[in-house]
Amino acid sequence: MTLGDAQSIWLAPLACIVSFFILAVGSRKLPYQGIYIPIVAMIFSVVLFSLAIVDYQQPVNISRNWFEVAGINFAWDLYVDAVSLTMIGLISVVSLMVQIYSVQYMKGDARIGWYYAVLSLFAASMMLLVLSWNLVLLYAVWELVGACSYLLIGFWYERRSAAEAAKKAFITTRIGDVGLLIGIIVIFKGSGSFHIGEILEAVSAGTIEPSMLTLGGFLMLLGAMGKSAQFPFHVWLPDAMEGPTPVSALIHAATMVVAGVFLIARLFPLFEAADFILDTVLVVGFLTALIAAMMALVVTDLKQVLAYSTISHLGIMMFTLGTGAVAVALFHLVVHGISKALLFLSAGSVSHGTGTLEINELGGLRHRMPVTFTCFTVGALSLAGVPPLSGWFSKDEILLALEDHGGWGLFGCGLIIAVLSALYMSRIWFRVFFGRVGSISESAHESPPAMTAALGVLTIAAASFGVISMGYFLDIGSFTDFVADGNGPHHTPNGLLMIISTLAVLSAIGVSWLIYVNGSFSAVGIQQRLIWLHRLAMNKFYLDAAYQWGIDQVVLRVSRLVATFDRVVVNDAGVDGTGKSVVFSAFTLRGIQTGLVYNYALGIVLGILVIFAVVGLSHV
Amino acid sequence: MSLFYFQIISAALFSLGVYGVLARRNAVLILLAIELMLNAVSINFVAAAAFLDPQNFMGQVAALFVIALAAAEIGLALAIILRLHRYRSSVNIEEINLLKG
Amino acid sequence: MIEIIVLIILGGLCLGGGLGVVASRNVAYATICLLIALLAVAGIYVMLLSEFLALVQVLIYGGAVTIVLLFALMLTRAHELEGRQDNRQRPIAICVSLLIFAAISFATYTNEQASATDRVSAPLKTLGTELFSSWLIPFEITGLILLIVLLGVVIITHKEKI
Numbered sequence: 032m033t034l035g036d037a038q039s040i041w042l043a044p045l046a047c048i049v050s051f052f053i054l055a056v057g058s059r060k061l062p063y064q065g066i067y068i069p070i071v072a073m074i075f076s077v078v079l080f081s082l083a084i085v086d087y088q089q090p091v092n093i094s095r096n097w098f099e100v101a102g103i104n105f106a107w108d109l110y111v112d113a114v115s116l117t118m119i120g121l122i123s124v125v126s127l128m129v130q131i132y133s134v135q136y137m138k139g140d141a142r143i144g145w146y147y148a149v150l151s152l153f154a155a156s157m158m159l160l161v162l163s164w165n166l167v168l169l170y171a172v173w174e175l176v177g178a179c180s181y182l183l184i185g186f187w188y189e190r191r192s193a194a195e196a197a198k199k200a201f202i203t204t205r206i207g208d209v210g211l212l213i214g215i216i217v218i219f220k221g222s223g224s225f226h227i228g229e230i231l232e233a234v235s236a237g238t239i240e241p242s243m244l245t246l247g248g249f250l251m252l253l254g255a256m257g258k259s260a261q262f263p264f265h266v267w268l269p270d271a272m273e274g275p276t277p278v279s280a281l282i283h284a285a286t287m288v289v290a291g292v293f294l295i296a297r298l299f300p301l302f303e304a305a306d307f308i309l310d311t312v313l314v315v316g317f318l319t320a321l322i323a324a325m326m327a328l329v330v331t332d333l334k335q336v337l338a339y340s341t342i343s344h345l346g347i348m349m350f351t352l353g354t355g356a357v358a359v360a361l362f363h364l365v366v367h368g369i370s371k372a373l374l375f376l377s378a379g380s381v382s383h384g385t386g387t388l389e390i391n392e393l394g395g396l397r398h399r400m401p402v403t404f405t406c407f408t409v410g411a412l413s414l415a416g417v418p419p420l421s422g423w424f425s426k427d428e429i430l431l432a433l434e435d436h437g438g439w440g441l442f443g444c445g446l447i448i449a450v451l452s453a454l455y456m457s458r459i460w461f462r463v464f465f466g467r468v469g470s471i472s473e474s475a476h477e478s479p480p481a482m483t484a485a486l487g488v489l490t491i492a493a494a495s496f497g498v499i500s501m502g503y504f505l506d507i508g509s510f511t512d513f514v515a516d517g518n519g520p521h522h523t524p525n526g527l528l529m530i531i532s533t534l535a536v537l538s539a540i541g542v543s544w545l546i547y548v549n550g551s552f553s554a555v556g557i558q559q560r561l562i563w564l565h566r567l568a569m570n571k572f573y574l575d576a577a578y579q580w581g582i583d584q585v586v587l588r589v590s591r592l593v594a595t596f597d598r599v600v601v602n603d604a605g606v607d608g609t610g611k612s613v614v615f616s617a618f619t620l621r622g623i624q625t626g627l628v629y630n631y632a633l634g635i636v637l638g639i640l641v642i643f644a645v646v647g648l649s650h651v
Numbered sequence: 652m653s654l655f656y657f658q659i660i661s662a663a664l665f666s667l668g669v670y671g672v673l674a675r676r677n678a679v680l681i682l683l684a685i686e687l688m689l690n691a692v693s694i695n696f697v698a699a700a701a702f703l704d705p706q707n708f709m710g711q712v713a714a715l716f717v718i719a720l721a722a723a724e725i726g727l728a729l730a731i732i733l734r735l736h737r738y739r740s741s742v743n744i745e746e747i748n749l750l751k752g
Numbered sequence: 753m754i755e756i757i758v759l760i761i762l763g764g765l766c767l768g769g770g771l772g773v774v775a776s777r778n779v780a781y782a783t784i785c786l787l788i789a790l791l792a793v794a795g796i797y798v799m800l801l802s803e804f805l806a807l808v809q810v811l812i813y814g815g816a817v818t819i820v821l822l823f824a825l826m827l828t829r830a831h832e833l834e835g836r837q838d839n840r841q842r843p844i845a846i847c848v849s850l851l852i853f854a855a856i857s858f859a860t861y862t863n864e865q866a867s868a869t870d871r872v873s874a875p876l877k878t879l880g881t882e883l884f885s886s887w888l889i890p891f892e893i894t895g896l897i898l899l900i901v902l903l904g905v906v907i908i909t910h911k912e913k914i
Contacts, residue, residue, distance in 0.1 A: 621752055624750065624751065624752035625748065625751060626747075626748030626749060626750040626751030626752070627744065627745065627747075627748050627751075628744050628747070629672075629673055629674075629681075629744060629839055629841050630841070632672055632673055633673055633841060633844060633845070633848065636669055636673065636848050636852065637848065639852075640848070640851055640852065640855060643855045643859070644855075647855070647858070647859065652755050652756060652759065652871075654865070655860060655861070656759060656763075657796070657800070658856075658857075658860040659857060659860070660763045660766060660767070660796070661856075662853055662856040662857050662860065663767055663770075663853060664766060664767065664770050664789075665852065665853075665856065666849040666850065666852045666853035666856070667767070667770040667771060667773070667774055667849070668770070668774075669845075669848065669849045669852050670774050670845050670846065670848075670849035671773060671774035673841055673844070673845035673848065673849070674774070674838050674839060674841055674842045674845035674846075675774070675838060675839065676836070676838060676839045677779060677830055678828075679779070679821065679824050679825050679828065679830060680773075680779060680782055682821065683773050683782055683783065683786050683821065684773060684774055686786060686790070686813075686817065687770050687773055687774075687786070687789065690789070690790060690793050690813075693793070694793060694796055694797075697797055697800050697802055697805060698800055700802075700874070701800045701801060701802065701871040701872060701874070702865075702870065702871050703865060705872045707878075707882060707886070708802075708874045708878060708879060708882065709882070711802050711805055711874055711879060712879065712882050712883055712887050714802075714805055715805065715808065715879075715883070716887075716890060716894060718808055718809065718812055718813070719812075719894050719898070720894065720897065721817070722812055722816060722817060723897055723898050723901040724901075725817055725820060725821070726820065726901055726902075726905050727901050727904055727905060727908075729820060729821070729824045730904065730905040730908040730909050731908060732824060732828065733824065733827060733828065733909055734908050734909055736827070736828045736829075742828045742830070744839070745839050745840070
């Protein structure tokens with residue numbers, strides 16, 4: 032194993048963990064709070080990744096034994112294959128861009144050392160998550176990733192809303208994680224091993240009992256739904272925008288939220304073999320995508336729109352998985368990751384330059400912040416699905432897979448989502464950068480070079496990734512083939528499909544232009560006509576209210592009951608009561624000590640009588 | 652004329668002594684009752700020795716010791732009672748309850 | 753035959769004296785009743801063919817103990833304490849003493865050896881030999897105890913601090 036091998040990719044998370052420890056312990060003593068250390072570690076990871084991907088030929092299994100308990104072996108099992116290498120590429124590149132960006136964005140923050148420390152820890156645990164080939168290791172880093180997300184969302188914990196958002200994120204994903212844990216245990220009971228390779232072999236050999244397989248699969252799906260913000264667990268993601276914008280770009284767009292999608296992709300044979308799971312995934316994904324897209328059309332904070340857009344696209348990835356096209360889902364994962372990170376970082380640039388993210392206050396920004404405008408345009412159009420950006424390729428592949436799986440009906444559903452996606456993307460694009468110059472935009476200024484450099488790299492990636500990955504250039508071979516180790520779905524490109532979808536997207540953008548720039552239709556007028564839908568979407572489909580009601584009625588009532596029990600039974604009766612009864616009995620027994628000798632003599636004689644009785648009766 | 656008769660007498664005397672110890676008010680009268688008890692026990696010992704122990708007569712020797720020790724004990728007890736009388740001017744045990752808790 | 757009558761008389765004297773000790777209102781009467789009881793006990797010893805013991809009994813109890821008790825009664829002005837001589841515990845004491853009597857008699861009644869009818873005389877020589885051979889140590893200790901009691905009495909009743 033030499034450096035630069037595909038096998039040595041595990042040095043990348045190791046470097047990030049080391050940088051976390053150095054920063055967590057000693058960031059105060061280092062110059063610049065030591066933020067260059069994680070950046071170096073990240074550059075090292077990117078270099079390792081590029082060497083590995085050139086060198087990669089076939090999947091590699093790395094295993095180090097750790098300990099054994101009751102016959103079960105726990106080991107550091109890592110598996111380097113095309114999927115994990117791709118994910119590592121995404122993670123390391125986006126992390127590096129985010130870290131370079133944060134040098135300027137978080138400049139002057141007092142705790143920037145800790146910020147970078149947690150960013151490194153997150154990168155390390157995410158990389159371990161995609162590399163892990165053992166369910167226990169997977170669960171451990173899954174939780175670690177959630178913990179890093181909590182720490183970063185609540186980074187500015189002095190703000191009450193940030194602390195609440197972090198708590199909400201952690202608790203909501205925790206509920207899903209319970210499902211994941213139980214699912215892992217059920218699968219372990221069914222297959223006898225925590226090692227994913229052995230489990231997948233058992234699945235294909237059919238040795239796992241079907242009921243256990245289905246139960247375990249559904250429970251693990253709950254975990255994936257929690258992390259990937261599927262309905263009804265999506266409520267944490269919009270609130271998670273309380274964290275710094277680079278954090279949103281990294282964690283809540285490109286990497287952590289895709290962990291659920293990644294999990295299903297990794298264990299796909301298991302989910303495929305269980306009954307009904309893939310159909311559930313399809314339905315849940317579609318529902319999520321639809322609801323989130325509707326909410327994205329009505330909110331007015333830029334980051335909130337991007338958050339809902341993320342939820343919507345995660346739904347898209349899920350329903351792509353539901354059709355069975357794993358490679359296509361992963362392709363969209365990478366495309367969305369790059370584009371969404373680009374969009375978030377541009378939004379951060381807007382907020383850095385103008386101080387606000389409210390759409391109503393912004394407008395006509397394209398003259399004041401040209402670089403940001405270019406980057407945002409590329410990101411937005413890519414996600415909307417405009418050729419020849421990478422988003423167009425992935426959308427196309429998804430629609431092909433949908434049509435393949437379920438005919439024109441399913442294709443129609445996917446088309447609706449694509450149109451909505453284009454609508455809300457172009458809505459914010461037009462509102463923020465075109466039109467009348469808003470009140471704030473007068474004094475806007477462009478961002479410093481570190482931020483624009485990171486934006487630039489991601490722009491180029493978003494623009495070119497699609498074209499490269501189709502295998503048209505450089506004899507690389509198509510991305511989907513690479514990811515599926517040669518077994519990629521080969522959908523014959525359906526020309527009719529392509530034309531219909533592109534036309535739909537372009538007309539959606541056109542309608543949007545008419546509404547927001549030209550003013551031919553009034554947005555308010557449309558809102559009035561669909562007032563009920565608007566109200567539903569503005570109140571987040573009353574989901575938050577429902578959860579709060581549930582917590583108030585159920586959780587708080589039960590906890591009040593338990594608290595009363597604890598106070599009355601355990602404390603007053605049990606602890607205090609024991610003490611008081613001792614004192615009481617002592618006071619009562621004190622009456623025996625009369626101080627009179629003849630009473631004591633009586634006691635002696637009575638004692639003798641008792642002994643007589645005992646001995647005598649035992650002899651009789 | 653069996654051992655049983657002597658033991659009955661001893662038992663009766665002993666229980667009279669117990670009654671005296673428990674029910675008398677004057678401390679010296681309690682000592683009298685204690686003397687009764689000791690003598691009852693001695694009767695029992697001597698009777699048992701006479702009927703059941705022809706060689707060694709252990710009971711009689713025990714009775715001898717009992718007498719000696721009873722005398723000693725009376726002396727000591729009366730010393731204490733006199734001391735008590737000196738300081739409390741009364742030997743009424745119903746009034747002596749300093750140990751009351 | 754005559755032995756039983758003597759035994760009954762002696763037993764009656766003994767128990768009657770005992771009754772007088774515990775039930776009499778006058779302390780002087782109680783002490784005299786004790787003397788009668790103890791002399792009856794000496795008589796019982798004679799019936800049990802242990803004359804030496806009877807002698808010792810009369811000497812010590814009748815001669816020493818009774819006198820000492822009378823002196824104590826006089827010094828503590830017991831005659832000024834007239835009236836009821838029984839304390840508040842009287843009812844319970846009656847029950848308890850009856851119970852004790854029942855228990856002991858039951859214990860002896862169920863004992864087979866209690867029906868022995870032969871009694872043997874105890875020569876004084878045997879007594880002396882026993883005392884100074886098998887019972888030597890208790891003998892010495894008893895002497896020691898008597899010494900200690902003497903010292904103790906002196907210390908307890910001494911007026912000034914020693």
